[in-house]
Amino acid sequence: MSWKAEYIILIVASTLVDFGAGLAIENVDSKKKKKVWLFLSLFVNLGLLFTFKYWNFFNESIRDTLNLFSIQFDPSTLKLLLPVGISFYTFQTLSYTIDIYYGKIKPIKHIGIFATYVSFFPQLVAGPIERAKHLIPQFYNKVTFEYERVKNGLLLMLWGFFVKIVIADRVAILVNTVYKHDESYNYLLDHTGASLFIASFFFMFQLYLDFSAYSNIAIGAARVLGFDLQSNFRRPYWATSISDFWHRWHISLSTWFRDYVYIPLGGNKRGIKRHLINLLITFLLSGLWHGASWNFALWGLLNGLFLIVQVFIDRKKTSKKPKTFIKRLLQSALIMLLWGGSLIFFRAQTFDDAIYVFQNISLTGWDNLYELGLTVSEFKFVFYCLVGIYILDYIQEKQDLYKFLADRNIVIRFAVYITAILMIIYLGAYGEDVSDNQFLYFQF
Amino acid sequence: MLIKIVVIIIVVLGTIYYLDASKLFSFDEDHVEKRWNGIYKFTDENEIDLLILGNSKTYCGINPKTMSSRLGLNTFVLATPNGSLTQCYYNLREALTICKPKMVAIEVTTLNSSTMADKEGSGKSFLYKDFDARRNIYEKVITTPEWFDIEEYAFAWSTSIRNHNFLFTNTKQIQKNKEKKEIINNELYLGRYVRFTSGIEDSILNKYKSDGPSVNGDSLTISDEQLNSLQLLIDLLEDNNIQPVFFTIPVYKEHIKNYHTRYEILLNLIEKEYEYELFDFQQFYQEDLLTSHCFENTYGNQHMTYLGSLIVTYNLSDSIQNSTQSMGLPNRKGDQVWHNMFYGEESYFYNNPMILGNKVLFVQNEINTENCTIKEVGIVQEEKVQIIMAKIPKSSILENEKEDLEVQIIVDAKLKGTPKKIQVNLPFNKYHKPGEHYIYSMPAKNLEFIKILQAKVVNTKLSTPTISKP
Numbered sequence: 001m002s003w004k005a006e007y008i009i010l011i012v013a014s015t016l017v018d019f020g021a022g023l024a025i026e027n028v029d030s031k032k033k034k035k036v037w038l039f040l041s042l043f044v045n046l047g048l049l050f051t052f053k054y055w056n057f058f059n060e061s062i063r064d065t066l067n068l069f070s071i072q073f074d075p076s077t078l079k080l081l082l083p084v085g086i087s088f089y090t091f092q093t094l095s096y097t098i099d100i101y102y103g104k105i106k107p108i109k110h111i112g113i114f115a116t117y118v119s120f121f122p123q124l125v126a127g128p129i130e131r132a133k134h135l136i137p138q139f140y141n142k143v144t145f146e147y148e149r150v151k152n153g154l155l156l157m158l159w160g161f162f163v164k165i166v167i168a169d170r171v172a173i174l175v176n177t178v179y180k181h182d183e184s185y186n187y188l189l190d191h192t193g194a195s196l197f198i199a200s201f202f203f204m205f206q207l208y209l210d211f212s213a214y215s216n217i218a219i220g221a222a223r224v225l226g227f228d229l230q231s232n233f234r235r236p237y238w239a240t241s242i243s244d245f246w247h248r249w250h251i252s253l254s255t256w257f258r259d260y261v262y263i264p265l266g267g268n269k270r271g272i273k274r275h276l277i278n279l280l281i282t283f284l285l286s287g288l289w290h291g292a293s294w295n296f297a298l299w300g301l302l303n304g305l306f307l308i309v310q311v312f313i314d315r316k317k318t319s320k321k322p323k324t325f326i327k328r329l330l331q332s333a334l335i336m337l338l339w340g341g342s343l344i345f346f347r348a349q350t351f352d353d354a355i356y357v358f359q360n361i362s363l364t365g366w367d368n369l370y371e372l373g374l375t376v377s378e379f380k381f382v383f384y385c386l387v388g389i390y391i392l393d394y395i396q397e398k399q400d401l402y403k404f405l406a407d408r409n410i411v412i413r414f415a416v417y418i419t420a421i422l423m424i425i426y427l428g429a430y431g432e433d434v435s436d437n438q439f440l441y442f443q444f
Numbered sequence: 445m446l447i448k449i450v451v452i453i454i455v456v457l458g459t460i461y462y463l464d465a466s467k468l469f470s471f472d473e474d475h476v477e478k479r480w481n482g483i484y485k486f487t488d489e490n491e492i493d494l495l496i497l498g499n500s501k502t503y504c505g506i507n508p509k510t511m512s513s514r515l516g517l518n519t520f521v522l523a524t525p526n527g528s529l530t531q532c533y534y535n536l537r538e539a540l541t542i543c544k545p546k547m548v549a550i551e552v553t554t555l556n557s558s559t560m561a562d563k564e565g566s567g568k569s570f571l572y573k574d575f576d577a578r579r580n581i582y583e584k585v586i587t588t589p590e591w592f593d594i595e596e597y598a599f600a601w602s603t604s605i606r607n608h609n610f611l612f613t614n615t616k617q618i619q620k621n622k623e624k625k626e627i628i629n630n631e632l633y634l635g636r637y638v639r640f641t642s643g644i645e646d647s648i649l650n651k652y653k654s655d656g657p658s659v660n661g662d663s664l665t666i667s668d669e670q671l672n673s674l675q676l677l678i679d680l681l682e683d684n685n686i687q688p689v690f691f692t693i694p695v696y697k698e699h700i701k702n703y704h705t706r707y708e709i710l711l712n713l714i715e716k717e718y719e720y721e722l723f724d725f726q727q728f729y730q731e732d733l734l735t736s737h738c739f740e741n742t743y744g745n746q747h748m749t750y751l752g753s754l755i756v757t758y759n760l761s762d763s764i765q766n767s768t769q770s771m772g773l774p775n776r777k778g779d780q781v782w783h784n785m786f787y788g789e790e791s792y793f794y795n796n797p798m799i800l801g802n803k804v805l806f807v808q809n810e811i812n813t814e815n816c817t818i819k820e821v822g823i824v825q826e827e828k829v830q831i832i833m834a835k836i837p838k839s840s841i842l843e844n845e846k847e848d849l850e851v852q853i854i855v856d857a858k859l860k861g862t863p864k865k866i867q868v869n870l871p872f873n874k875y876h877k878p879g880e881h882y883i884y885s886m887p888a889k890n891l892e893f894i895k896i897l898q899a900k901v902v903n904t905k906l907s908t909p910t911i912s913k914p
Contacts (some may be wrong), residue, residue, distance in 0.1 A: 147445055378612040414452065421456050426608045431599065432568065 007083040010048055015111075015118045017044045018093040022100045022107035022114075034101060041097040045090040052080050053087065057292030085125045087289060089118050091256055096132040098260055105133050113139045122221040126214050128232040128252035135227070143226030155402065155417075156220030162420050164213035165428035167385045170378060171206040173429060175199050177373030181349040188353050193365035195372060196357050203347045204340040205386050208236065211250070235393040236339075240323065240331045242306045243314075245339065253289070257282050276311065280304040290346070295354055299345040306338055328394075381427070463604035468621045470603050475503070475637040476524060476570065480577035482633035483520055483542055490781050492543040493517040493773055494764070496635070497536060498551030498693070499527035504740075504747035505551075505693035507757040508634035510791035514761040514878060516777035518785075520545075521635030524574045526567035529554040530673040531574065533680070534590060538583040540684060546772045547687040549760070550677070552710055552722070559669045560591050575600050632785060640749040643737035644696060651743050652698035658743050659695070661702035666709065678718055687772060690714045691723040691760055695746045696739040703727060723763040725756055733874060751875055754791075758877040765879070790826075793833065794876040794883055798822040805830065806893035813900045816840035819881055821853060823893055830888045834870050835881035836901065845903065847872045851884040853899045858892040865897070 021041040025034045050058070059075035066073045096117075099105045108114050117136050123129075178199035180187035191199070215232035222229045232251050239245035246254050262282040268275040280301060287300020344361075348354035370376045395401060405413060463469065473481075486492050494517050496506055502523035511519040522539055524531055532554055539545075563571055571591060578584055584601075592600045599606040610618050652658075681688045692710070707727040714722045738752025748756060764773070776782035777796065786792055788803035798807040798820050807822035819835040834851040841849065851870040859866065870884035877883075 150445070375612050377615065381612065414448075414455075417452055418455050418459075421452070422459055425456075425460070425605060426611060428608070431606065431609055 004081060004083070007081075010052075010083055010086065011089055011119055014045055014048065014090060014093050015115050017041060018097050018118075019107075019111050019114045021097050023109070025097065025100045026107045038097055038101045041094065045094050049086060049090050052083055054288075054292045055080075061294075088127050088129055089124060091129050091253075091289075092131075093118055095129075095256060095260060099132060105136075108132075108136055120222070120227075122218040122225070122227075123229055126211075126218070127250075128215055128218065128230050129256050130229060130252070134230060138227050141226070146226075149226065150224050152402065153220045153223030153225075155405075156216045156223065158220075158417065158420055158424075160213040160216030160220060162213075162424050163209050163216070163389070165424050165430060167382065167389065168206050168209035168213055169429035170374070170382050171202045171209065171386070173373045174379070174382070175203045175206055175347070179203070179347055179349070179353075181353060186353070188348070188356060191372075192360045193362045195365065195368060196361040197363060198369065199372065200340055200344055200347070200357065200361065202382075202386075204336060204343055205389070207343065207346070208233070209389065235397055237336055237390065238328065238332050238393055238397055239335050240328065241314075242303075242310045242335065242338065245335050246303075246307070253286070257286050257289075261285055272311075276308050279307050279311070283307070294351055295345045295348060298351075298354075299342050302342040302345065303339075306342070460602055460604060464602050466621075467624075468604065468618050469607040469610050470576075470621060471573075471607075471617065472620075474573065476573040477577040478633050479503075479522060479524075479635045479637075480574075480579070481629070482635060483522060483539060484579065485633075486518070486520070486543050490785070491518065492520045492545045493776070494519045494547045494549060495536075495539060495543070495545040496521045496523065496549045496551070497527075497532040497554070498523040499554050500525045500639075500745075501553050501693040501747055502551040503635055503637045504639050504749075505753050505756050506636075506760065507753050507791065508636050509632075509786065509789045510754060510757045510795075510876075511761050512634070512782075512786055513789070513791045513795040514758065515765060515773070516775040516782070517773060518776065518782065519634060523551070523635060525570040526563070527554055527570075527574075528556065528558050528560070528673070529670045529677065530560055530590065531571070533673045533677045534583070534587040535574070535578075536677060536680060537586070538578050538580045540680070541580050541583065544684065545686060546774070547689060547764070548681055549689045549691055549764070552690050552692050552714070552724075555666050555670050555674060555710070555713075557665045557667050557670075559667050561593070572600060572606060576603060632789060638750055638753075640740040640747055642741065643735070643749050643751075644739050644741045648741055648743055649698070649736060652696075655743075657699055657701040659700040661700055661704065661706040664706045664709075666713075671713075674713070674718075678720075688720050689723065689764065689767065690720060691763070692726045693748060693756060694726040694729055694734060696736060697729055697731065697734070699739070699743075699746050700726070721763075721767055723760060725759055730755070730759070754875040758875075762877070791876065793822070793824045793831075794873075795878040798824065798833070808896050811896060811899045816901060818851060818899055818901075821851070821896060821899065823888065823891070830891060831885050832868060832870060832888050832891070832893075833883060833885040834899075835878075835883060837881055841882065841901075846882050847874065848903050848905045849884070850902050850904055851899065852902050854897045856894040856897060858894065860890045861892075863894070869902075 018041050021037045024037040028034055028037065056077050059077065063073045063075055096105075096114075100107050108117075113136065116139055117130070117132060120130070120135065178188065178191050178195055212233040219229045219231065230252055234248040234251065236245050236248040239248050262278055265278040265281060266274050267278060270278075283300040283304030284297055285300070287296040287298070287303075290296045290299070344357045345351075345354045348357055370379055372379075374382060392401065405416060408416075483492070494511070494515070496502060496508070496519065498506075498521070500523065503521050506521050506523075508519040508521045511517070520543075522532075522535055524535065527535075529550070532550065536548065560571075575584065575587065575591060578587075588597060588600060607614075678688060690710075703726055707724055710722055710724065714720055733755050734752065738749055738755060740747045740749060788801075793804065798804045800807050803825050805823040805825055807820060809820050811818040811821055816836060817840065819837055821832075821834045824831045824833055834853070836849075836851070849872060852867065853870070854865065854867045857864055857866050868886070868888075870886050873883040873885045876885075
């Protein structure tokens with residue numbers, strides 16, 4: 001994910017086309033003409049996405065397939081940078097025109113407001129992917145200073161920065177050490193057994209903490225400005241099932257795919273076979289949305305398969321027993337095992353790397369635990385933090401911790417705020433000896 | 445809300461300030477910090493006369509004690525590792541708030557293609573250390589945007605933020621800092637940092653033969669940033685009525701090719717455009733003196749060894765002394781403060797009379813030989829070794845014969861406490877070049893002179909005692 005000044009043309013083009021298409025869909029009478037405008041919007045947005053994100057992947061896949069049949073094909077490759085935020089704002093603008101087409105919303109006539117909706121800076125780069133129905137009306141509201149709102153926004157940002165800088169970026173050091181595969185050397189092949197297990201386990205938390213931290217910062221920043229963004233995570237590792245997990249993980253994207261892919265395909269209303277196929281298609285597309293590689297496609301398919309298995313389990317399930325803590329814990333462990341396993345495709349740089357991890361991952365060989373980029377004290381600190389986050393998430397399931405904190409007296413609250421700030425400064429993984437700590441979802 | 449935010453900011457900044465002031469996250473004092481601590485010890489009553497600016501080549505290549513002893517000046521080397529002229533300029537600004545030297549000598553390797561934005565890795569670390577060690581808040585504020593990107597400001601201003609990872613990676617240093625007591629250091633530190641004592645070895649010499657020079661003078665350019673800094677630096681010196689001179693620390697002759705291209709650029713810039721003198725010891729390379737022993741054993745970025753630095757220091761001293769630009773420089777040799785500061789320090793007795801005392805174990809003056817008078821013969825106690833030294837006035841011998849001569853002395857002495865009559869042959873010392881004498885010397889151990897019985901000067905090539913007086 002990179003930035004070039006001229007790439008502003010892309011977001012401007014997307015904005016203009018969808019603004020115009022929205023008005024046109026509303027103003028033309030015939031269904032056919034409405035469809036033409038909708039297709040224009042789809043063509044431009046998906047065309048941009050295809051050109052900048054999928055062109056090379058598409059060509060390489062055709063080349064590799066043809067090569068299997070000994071047919072020579074040498075497609076041209078585009079040397080394009082993936083423009084910052086393109087996957088997010090194209091989906092946001094697409095939902096706008098699709099919603100107008102289906103009559104769910106009315107188009108807006110103020111291009112400035114529409115442009116603000118597309119490029120709203122707190123969530124432009126990595127979401128949450130907002131819906132016009134939710135965000136656009138807020139731009140018409142008069143924003144005044146509200147102490148509670150601003151405070152809550154700042155607190156959310158503080159928590160986001162803490163999670164990102166203190167925990168996620170330090171977890172990343174170990175993950176990147178084990179999974180490192182650059183042009184000159186594949187470091188992954190130097191690791192086996194428990195090293196692969198711990199790196200994959202840590203990555204599962206890194207992805208969650210990194211992305212949820214970004215979402216909290218984005219939502220917090222928007223809240224300070226007087227805007228409410230939809231939440232993106234709801235303690236996913238305490239999900240009770242795979243389907244429950246997808247109601248808690250990257251909610252804005254999951255619901256986008258549900259509303260604009262899964263349901264239009266027929267959802268679960270057209271028989272079991274079609275239901276399962278719809279699930280697989282939705283998750284395959286969701287995987288490819290994350291990145292143009294077969295690893296992401298496989299990751300998506302794998303999660304689709306997990307859901308299919310659950311569909312069958314749910315069909316046989318008859319009684320609903322009360323959820324005990326032990327049961328929640330076991331469900332959580334199973335979710336993390338399946339999800340963490342699928343994430344190996346997500347994190348590995350190549351398909352071969354992912355296969356290598358699956359072949360060599362085990363719970364043996366813990367001797368070099370402290371040679372994976374983290375010192376002994378760093379490793380222990382990170383481990384305790386992860387356990388802490390996991391417990392906090394469980395408590396949060398039962399009780400709103402923000403409210404709990406807000407109800408304490410000023411001394412306790414200030415001690416918490418100041419400690420958090422000082423922990424970010426002094427326990428954060430940043431500085432000269434820590435490289436590349438941008439948010440993971442910036443690459444999508 | 446504003447008050448609450450202000451309270452939080454004050455507590456957080458106060459904690460950061462406390463941790464910075466406690467130096468819990470600092471490294472041990474290194475030569476960069478010592479250099480700034482050293483320059484801050486000079487006062488209005490005891491000013492620096494000659495300030496030398498540069499980079500690591502400079503502090504390895506110039507010996508300020510030798511230069512001070514040779515010229516009778518207070519010389520200080522304010523050079524930083526990986527330093528560029530931009531860095532020199534901002535360091536000079538702060539230095540001028542402490543002292544007002546008569547002359548500033550600038551080493552021109554600092555005029556290169558780099559920019560402050562290019563600095564990374566160890567170069568950036570040294571930049572932080574340099575910035576840390578400076579004390580003038582106003583000058584640091586002025587320097588900050590010129591040296592650092594905005595995201596580096598916190599690292600530049602706060603050691604505890606910059607080194608916060610010590611909490612995980614270097615807890616021993618924190619513990620050490622916690623236990624450290626304030627040490628008052630009265631050592632005379634003039635910015636010298638001796639790093640290399642042995643010269644280039646055969647493996648590197650063979651690499652020069654097989655791979656050729658590692659630096660091509662044709663490709664050495666000067667960035668606009670450095671040119672701009674040069675202009676600023678010269679303006680600053682002129683505004684303060686300080687004389688600038690420029691010089692080059694050499695690298696081994698096989699280390700660089702096409703140096704003449706670089707020399708032309710420097711000549712045009714410094715002598716023609718700015719009309720200041722350039723003493724280029726690379727262009728005017730002394731092949732007989734600057735042997736492989738004088739340079740660091742590396743094919744990469746090359747510095748001078750201790751011996752090499754003596755040669756360049758004396759050459760620069762001679763150049764400055766013979767230059768028209770040396771007019772305003774004082775001679776402090778008769779000054780008690782200067783004497784107290786430099787007496788017995790490195791190179792002092794090579795350049796100044798030996799007077800019996802705790803550093804001079806023996807001295808005999810005006811010893812007449814068959815052909816000339818030896819000014820002084822003495823034994824000087826240096827840090828680890830004694831030096832037997834004889835000084836012959838330059839006017840007594842022919843310049844081209846000096847290296848063939850030896851001073852032969854027969855003395856009543858005590859060797860490890862046992863009285864003996866011994867003969868000592870002192871060869872020519874090509875590294876020390878005081879103004880009026882040639883030095884003949886050799887190291888010794890456990891030797892105590894009682895009386896010189898006989899002395900003569902012999903020409904080793906002719907094997908006869910001979911001195912031809914010009």
